[in-house]
Amino acid sequence: MMQISGFSKFTKEEKIDWLANNYFSNPQQTKELLQLYWNEDMKLQKLHDEFTENTVSNYYLPFGIAPNFVINNKIYTIPMAIEESSVVAAASNAAKFWGNKGGFKAEVISTEKVGQVHFTSVANAEKLVRFFNEVKPKLTEETKAITKNMEKRGGGISAIELRNKTNELENYYQLHCTFETLDAMGANFINSCLEQIAETFTREAENYIHFSTEEQPEVIMSILSNYVPNCLVRAEVSCPIEELLPNKEDAKKFAYKFVEAVKIAKIEPYRAVTHNKGIMNGIDAVVLATGNDFRAVEAGIHAYAAKDGKYSSLTNATTENGIFKFWLEIPLALGTVGGLTSLHPLVKLALEMLQKPNAKELMKVVAVAGLAQNFAAIKSLVTTGIQQGHMKMHLMNILNQFEANKEERNTIINHFKTNVVTHSAVVEKLEELRNE
Numbered sequence: 001m002m003q004i005s006g007f008s009k010f011t012k013e014e015k016i017d018w019l020a021n022n023y024f025s026n027p028q029q030t031k032e033l034l035q036l037y038w039n040e041d042m043k044l045q046k047l048h049d050e051f052t053e054n055t056v057s058n059y060y061l062p063f064g065i066a067p068n069f070v071i072n073n074k075i076y077t078i079p080m081a082i083e084e085s086s087v088v089a090a091a092s093n094a095a096k097f098w099g100n101k102g103g104f105k106a107e108v109i110s111t112e113k114v115g116q117v118h119f120t121s122v123a124n125a126e127k128l129v130r131f132f133n134e135v136k137p138k139l140t141e142e143t144k145a146i147t148k149n150m151e152k153r154g155g156g157i158s159a160i161e162l163r164n165k166t167n168e169l170e171n172y173y174q175l176h177c178t179f180e181t182l183d184a185m186g187a188n189f190i191n192s193c194l195e196q197i198a199e200t201f202t203r204e205a206e207n208y209i210h211f212s213t214e215e216q217p218e219v220i221m222s223i224l225s226n227y228v229p230n231c232l233v234r235a236e237v238s239c240p241i242e243e244l245l246p247n248k249e250d251a252k253k254f255a256y257k258f259v260e261a262v263k264i265a266k267i268e269p270y271r272a273v274t275h276n277k278g279i280m281n282g283i284d285a286v287v288l289a290t291g292n293d294f295r296a297v298e299a300g301i302h303a304y305a306a307k308d309g310k311y312s313s314l315t316n317a318t319t320e321n322g323i324f325k326f327w328l329e330i331p332l333a334l335g336t337v338g339g340l341t342s343l344h345p346l347v348k349l350a351l352e353m354l355q356k357p358n359a360k361e362l363m364k365v366v367a368v369a370g371l372a373q374n375f376a377a378i379k380s381l382v383t384t385g386i387q388q389g390h391m392k393m394h395l396m397n398i399l400n401q402f403e404a405n406k407e408e409r410n411t412i413i414n415h416f417k418t419n420v421v422t423h424s425a426v427v428e429k430l431e432e433l434r435n436e
């Protein structure tokens with residue numbers, strides 16, 4: 001293969017031609033496949049083309065919905081963009097399960113976002129503190145053009161702090177800044193503020209007569225942090241233990257095994273990672289459907305799961321005084337304005353489905369989706385095992401793959417009610433039917 005220069009300047013057709021001719025044995029087929037996923041509506045296609053660079057097609061994910069979620073006494077249908085089978089079904093089951101037990105309760109604990117200007121300086125720390133205190137009002141003042149609108153709505157820069165990190169890295173300091181970004185995720189806002197702060201800081205340092213040339217602070221970078229441990233949301237469910245299952249003894253055993261399963265995920269990182277992955281099945285699906293940055297959310301949540309020095313479960317469960325309680329606390333930086341939220345038609349639809357939530361409301365819905373997913377996963381794991389549900393979906397996928405007709409489907413679904421689903425067993429059964 002040859003490297004190519006000026007690729008980004010090619011037209012879309014030229015890019016596709018280059019790709020198809022250089023990497024595929026059947027270029028025509030490749031082009032047809034890429035085209036099959038284009039939208040016929042040229043305006044809509046152009047919109048998608050322009051979300052990112054070098055777009056050659058669209059990559060679809062199923063857009064599912066999980067109805068019947070009761071959150072703080074309000075009923076929601078939750079949009080979920082996810083390819084994994086069983087996730088939407090599990091969410092819906094958990095919603096139904098808790099729907100008649102008071103539903104989910106959720107609350108936003110805090111909404112602080114963070115950004116940092118990282119810099120080095122050989123100046124004496126006290127001198128830096130003196131300089132910082134002198135320059136601090138200017139740092140805020142010169143961001144006014146950026147913060148004006150946000151401030152009108154009650155947000156903006158909450159604090160700028162000088163942090164001395166020289167114990168961990170020689171000459172390293174930070175301007176640790178905190179923000180309130182209201183209904184915006186705030187990445188652009190925060191980064192713009194930080195770059196202005198860095199510029200003002202550098203210029204003022206150059207004019208500060210007490211710094212020698214060597215002592216001039218050197219800004220290394222200015223960037224928001226996706227770690228937002230003070231932008232927290234909590235979701236919870238609870239009910240009397242005996243209401244968990246129709247039979248009292250079964251309910252007691254279930255509660256015991258459930259709580260143990262969560263305790264295991266608390267202390268055992270191998271289990272905690274999978275446990276939290278299940279939570280992220282719910283969280284990512286809603287974050288994606290509502291046009292938010294799931295990589296940011298993933299990074300922040302996993303860091304939070306390790307905040308005490310060891311990776312651990314994000315959920316907790318207890319049985320106290322006859323009450324089963326299960327809850328989740330996570331950091332979430334989400335937006336319901338800006339970014340994709342006003343651009344992607346399906347994101348707009350998802351937000352409307354959620355009754356046009358503000359960022360705090362969306363935080364609650366997302367946290368609930370994570371808790372519901374974890375509840376459904378643990379419920380399966382400590383009772384029937386996870387494969388029962390998965391294999392049902394697996395069976396449907398195989399039937400789709402082999403384009404089984406209605407009659408074949410019915411016969412096979414019936415057959416596998418009492419037989420173990422494996423890919424080869426399903427194919428064998430299908431062949432048997434087709435040879436009859």
Ligand code: MEV
Nearest residue numbers: 274275277278377378386
């Ligand atoms: C699969 O995507 C997620 C689970 O493995 C989560 C868990 O084990 O808790 C089922």
